[in-house]
Amino acid sequence: GKTTLIRMLLGLDKPTTGEIKLFGKKISAFKEWDKIGYVPQRASLVDANFPATVLDIVNMGRISKRCIFTRASKEDVNAVEDAMAKMDILNLKDKMVGTLSGGQRQRVMIARALASNPEILILDEPNTGVDMQSQQKFYKLLAKLNKEENITILFITHDIGVIADAIGRLFTINQKIT
Helix, strand or coil: CHHHHHHHHCCCCCCCCCCCEECCEECCCCCCHHHEEEECCCCCCCCCCCCCEHHHHHHHHHHHHCCCCCCCCHHHHHHHHHHHHHCCCHHHCCCEHHHCCHHHHHHHHHHHHHCCCCCEEEEECCCCCCCHHHHHHHHHHHHHHHHHCCCEEEEECCCHHHHHHHCCCCCCCCCCCC
16 A cells, blocks of 8 residues: 555556645646655665765756756755755765665665755655664654755654654554554
C-alpha cells in the first residue's frame, strides 16, 4: 500500500478509481515537480565505490530546475549550499559519498531533495541503515524543517512509536491505531 501511494503521488502509477491532486491540480496536469522532494527507501545505502562526491549528489537535486547539461546558475549554487548547510554537511562536500556513515549519507540524500526548495518532502523508510543516535538527530532536524521552513513532511514508516511525539497528523494504511 505505501509504495503504491508514493508511486501515485509521484505520478508514476495511476489510481484505478478516483483521482490524485497535488496543490489543487490533477496529477496529469501537474508540472511543478520541484515542489516535491523525495528520498527513496534505502537511499542511504550507497555502494562504497560509487564515484560521486557529496556536492555531486546534492547538485542532482537542482536538475528539475534546469536542463541536465546546462551550467549551474548562481541560484543553483546558493540553493545547493543552503541545502547542505541545513543538513550540516557543508564540511563533507568534497568527500566521496560511498565513504560516509549511514547517517551522513541520509543527510546527503535529504539535502539533495531540499535543493529544489520543495514544499513537500516525502521520506520513504528513511531510517534504514541509520543508528539510533543519528535517528534522534534526524527527527529533530525534520521538526526544524517543518516548523522553520514550513515544509510538509510525509514520513513513511512501519515504526510509528519512534516518531509519535513529533507528528501533527497520522495516516495509516491497513492498520488501526488504538
